[in-house]
Amino acid sequence: MSVTAAQGFTAAGVRAGIKASGNHDLALVRNDGPRKVASGVFTSNRFQAAPVVWSIDALADGSLDAVVLNSGGANACTGADGLADARAMAETTASALGTTAQQIAVCSTGLIGVRLPMDAVRGGIAEAAAALSSEGGADAAVAIMTTDTVSKQASTTSESGWTVGGMAKGAGMLAPALATMLVVITTDADLTPAEADTALRAATRLTFDRTDSDGCMSTNDTVLLLSNGASGVAPDLEEFTHALTGVCASLARQLLADAEGASHDIAVTVVNAVTEDEALDVARCVTRSNLFKTAIFGNDPNWGRVLASAGTSKATFDPDQVSVSFNGVTVFDTGALGEDRSLVDLTPREVRVEIDLAAGPASATVWTNDLTYDYVKENAEYSS
Amino acid sequence: MSVTAAQGFTAAGVRAGIKASGNHDLALVRNDGPRKVASGVFTSNRFQAAPVVWSIDALADGSLDAVVLNSGGANACTGADGLADARAMAETTASALGTTAQQIAVCSTGLIGVRLPMDAVRGGIAEAAAALSSEGGADAAVAIMTTDTVSKQASTTSESGWTVGGMAKGAGMLAPALATMLVVITTDADLTPAEADTALRAATRLTFDRTDSDGCMSTNDTVLLLSNGASGVAPDLEEFTHALTGVCASLARQLLADAEGASHDIAVTVVNAVTEDEALDVARCVTRSNLFKTAIFGNDPNWGRVLASAGTSKATFDPDQVSVSFNGVTVFDTGALGEDRSLVDLTPREVRVEIDLAAGPASATVWTNDLTYDYVKENAEYSS
Known part of the structure; x- marks a missing residue:
């Protein structure tokens, strides 16, 4: 070590x-x-x-x-x-x-x-x-x-x-x-x-x-x-x-x-992007969305917030072909409602979100944390 | 009306x-x-x-x-x-x-x-x-x-x-x-x-x-x-x-x-930028920083977080020439410590942060809210 x-x-x-x-x-x-x-x-x-x-x-x-x-x-x-x-x-x-x-x-x-x-x-x-x-x-x-x-x-x-x-x-x-x-x-x-x-x-x-x-x-x-x-x-x-x-x-x-205030470690993986840079761009749009991060804190497999943040990316994809899964459950499938969101269990600390762009061969993963009361507390209550 | x-x-x-x-x-x-x-x-x-x-x-x-x-x-x-x-x-x-x-x-x-x-x-x-x-x-x-x-x-x-x-x-x-x-x-x-x-x-x-x-x-x-x-x-x-x-x-x-969970309305104004787009870029970097937004919630005139987020911008400026003020108090002045931060009163709902890039004639203002417990609560506790 x-x-x-x-x-x-x-x-x-x-x-x-x-x-x-x-x-x-x-x-x-x-x-x-x-x-x-x-x-x-x-x-x-x-x-x-x-x-x-x-x-x-x-x-x-x-x-x-x-x-x-x-x-x-x-x-x-x-x-x-x-x-x-x-x-x-x-x-x-x-x-x-x-x-x-x-x-x-x-x-x-x-x-x-x-x-x-x-x-x-x-x-x-x-x-x-x-x-x-x-x-x-x-x-x-x-x-x-x-x-x-x-x-x-x-x-x-x-x-x-x-x-x-x-x-x-x-x-x-x-x-x-x-x-x-x-x-x-x-x-x-x-x-x-x-x-x-x-x-x-x-x-x-x-x-x-x-x-x-x-x-x-x-x-x-x-x-x-x-x-x-x-x-x-x-x-x-x-x-x-x-x-x-x-x-x-x-x-x-x-x-x-060990990130302060976090209650989940979240891997956002974008697959089937045209290039690795485009996969990364979509993943970063999602991992920087406060609405997505608060949803995970609330154990909510909120695919709407995933799509809304992915939609701010410039990456190549057809919105009607995109799929989103949480911990292996495809809640949004090829542009339409997929499996029942109640099948998703977000209580474990580690969460895996996969976004399938159906556009090409490249993929990338970005890790982030959820946005919690304790994050706000740690960063608001202490002066610097 | x-x-x-x-x-x-x-x-x-x-x-x-x-x-x-x-x-x-x-x-x-x-x-x-x-x-x-x-x-x-x-x-x-x-x-x-x-x-x-x-x-x-x-x-x-x-x-x-x-x-x-x-x-x-x-x-x-x-x-x-x-x-x-x-x-x-x-x-x-x-x-x-x-x-x-x-x-x-x-x-x-x-x-x-x-x-x-x-x-x-x-x-x-x-x-x-x-x-x-x-x-x-x-x-x-x-x-x-x-x-x-x-x-x-x-x-x-x-x-x-x-x-x-x-x-x-x-x-x-x-x-x-x-x-x-x-x-x-x-x-x-x-x-x-x-x-x-x-x-x-x-x-x-x-x-x-x-x-x-x-x-x-x-x-x-x-x-x-x-x-x-x-x-x-x-x-x-x-x-x-x-x-x-x-x-x-x-x-x-x-x-x-009326933004849910917010306790402050914050105007981030960037002045003396080379172009309006560059002023806007710096303002957006700051208004999207969760650390800056939690600091305002905590009534903390945290110029370090303003600089750290401004520093992610591609805008033209010399870090040693930058100044930052909160509600008119210049806490960071031309690249160095300025007035005493205790002079800043952030208890009113409206907060004005000004970043002087000392680089040109352009300016821009972006408005945002602070990041609060209630923001997390509203967006984590309700499913969608």
């Missing part, structure tokens, strides 16, 4: 005093080599947080020695001072680990618009650097939690002898006043920077990019892959990408399952 | 027995001439309800004698049978009024996917035709209500001697299991079909098109303008468009004010 599952990675999670609660709030993940290959994908939000700006630059050479992460403050919308703080986090970490700041990625999560308590951060970095251990993955996963109720970890080992492991926190921007999905994945497979980048983009495209808890895009979202080749095995890239996608999918599902 | 404010229009609203509640549920609005000019704008949803399909066709010649409207059933996603029902409504109305079906527009609102009780509808049409009166506007406005708590009417009279009046129901797709904003506007100004169409499109673009209660697009949305020239005055088109826009704006605000 976690970021220390693969050979040659150490990690730590400590209580630096950034969070008022006194909980764990600073994590380090170090790549002990031999290779220091790294790749990352970041939020496309125009208001990128300072640590995102820093990390994109640090990753330009495809190499990282370590990642420093904090909870308790997002360091977003903090201007030039915030950027200086992100740089200071990298420099302090580099100094503790005997490398250069350019080899350090920085991730922050917590309130937007608040400066970090840098004395506490510096102390935490020193403490975490001293605590780095091949057993430290679980502590690191705890230290990046904000309103997460459980830490999120996943790993898989190939028969060829390499391992991929990772940790994650958050759920889109679902958490109250918080703004981050952070993911760090490590592997001892031997990859070139280009291979790491190709695999990471392919894996996130099918997993995190299709996890949309509440349609809100964070300023801090970061997914990092560190690779050191310590297994001595250069993997088949297709096999590695498949394994990496599995780890990402597991972490993404763990994020949804 | 209402659709009978202008000369030469009669209307009626009756209890046809379509609604289980026994409330008023069928309305007629008749243009008594001399001219029978008409224009309409309709939902862009791909799943157009049968009455929308019918009415678009009926309007192809720019002329209508009357509009028949029912609540208690949307006649949407009802296939060929539903289209036959819409046609039968037009034929029954035409027969009662001594005209042709092609001169009748049809509007329906209520549950999606349910056939209308056509015997009740036919009886109601006969009763309404017999009750048509120049005093009938208020009854008609009541008969199109679904979960509206008040009827919506507006009118204005020009110094040149012509009047514009209208009625409306609904609020986007906010109402539980319901799916319609219906608007009928009448005027005794003397307009050509082209003038009526130009004025209606200009007015709706700035009003109903910028009212977005919950981001959900209906299958039945219809706005009709009937013009008969009974005042004998051919208006200045700019003056008429201005008056029509005022009536539309009043009706749109009445819809928002």
Whole structure:
């Protein structure tokens, strides 16, 4: 499990005093080599947080020695001072680990618009650097939690002898006043920077990019892959990408399952679309419909709201040929009323909605949550 | 007030027995001439309800004698049978009024996917035709209500001697299991079909098109303008468009004010954008953010959520130059913390958020509601 599952990675999670609660709030993940290959994908939000700006630059050479992460403050919308703080986090970490700041990625999560308590951060970095251990993955996963109720970890080992492991926190921007999905994945497979980048983009495209808890895009979202080749095995890239996608999918599902206020995890699958992009477009129209999401909260297989939201898409289809099923029951069949909606049981947490466009060969799935009283409560009652 | 404010229009609203509640549920609005000019704008949803399909066709010649409207059933996603029902409504109305079906527009609102009780509808049409009166506007406005708590009417009279009046129901797709904003506007100004169409499109673009209660697009949305020239005055088109826009704006605000579950009406204004389209794009990104909408419900001037949603727009701006104000208090000023957020009072129902992009000369406003417990309750607890 976690970021220390693969050979040659150490990690730590400590209580630096950034969070008022006194909980764990600073994590380090170090790549002990031999290779220091790294790749990352970041939020496309125009208001990128300072640590995102820093990390994109640090990753330009495809190499990282370590990642420093904090909870308790997002360091977003903090201007030039915030950027200086992100740089200071990298420099302090580099100094503790005997490398250069350019080899350090920085991730922050917590309130937007608040400066970090840098004395506490510096102390935490020193403490975490001293605590780095091949057993430290679980502590690191705890230290990046904000309103997460459980830490999120996943790993898989190939028969060829390499391992991929990772940790994650958050759920889109679902958490109250918080703004981050952070993911760090490590592997001892031997990859070139280009291979790491190709695999990471392919894996996130099918997993995190299709996890949309509440349609809100964070300023801090970061997914990092560190690779050191310590297994001595250069993997088949297709096999590695498949394994990496599995780890990402597991972490993404763990994020949804812990999304605050949610009572259902919903997979909206669009089949028989002309292209995958059109399938995705229809799925996103449905997963962003508040009326659809409240219906699922009410255990209501409301195909009318599915159609009304699908109807806002530009995808190619004939409305008279469309079918909709909930958990396998086709309640709207080829443009007309189908099976009796009372046959649908929406009480389990996992719900599967399938929309058949009868237009082509492509399909796509987007995961989301339902819209509940608790979502409103969490996001209305807490100031940020 | 209402659709009978202008000369030469009669209307009626009756209890046809379509609604289980026994409330008023069928309305007629008749243009008594001399001219029978008409224009309409309709939902862009791909799943157009049968009455929308019918009415678009009926309007192809720019002329209508009357509009028949029912609540208690949307006649949407009802296939060929539903289209036959819409046609039968037009034929029954035409027969009662001594005209042709092609001169009748049809509007329906209520549950999606349910056939209308056509015997009740036919009886109601006969009763309404017999009750048509120049005093009938208020009854008609009541008969199109679904979960509206008040009827919506507006009118204005020009110094040149012509009047514009209208009625409306609904609020986007906010109402539980319901799916319609219906608007009928009448005027005794003397307009050509082209003038009526130009004025209606200009007015709706700035009003109903910028009212977005919950981001959900209906299958039945219809706005009709009937013009008969009974005042004998051919208006200045700019003056008429201005008056029509005022009536539309009043009706749109009445819809928002009665939106179910909402506790705030929120105007998001984007100023100093490069183009009006870009201003609109940023405003829509913000008004569709559930995190922003829950924050307003919580009386929280959460500029971080405004920025995070604005940051998903493709509009041209430099994040370091952006400012955000709530009710006139600039809490985020030129890329940095501004006035103290505690100066903002969000307890009044009306909230004004202004986003200054510092990028150009254009601006736009979109109105929305907050996201509340009651919104979730209304839309989760009622099946459809």
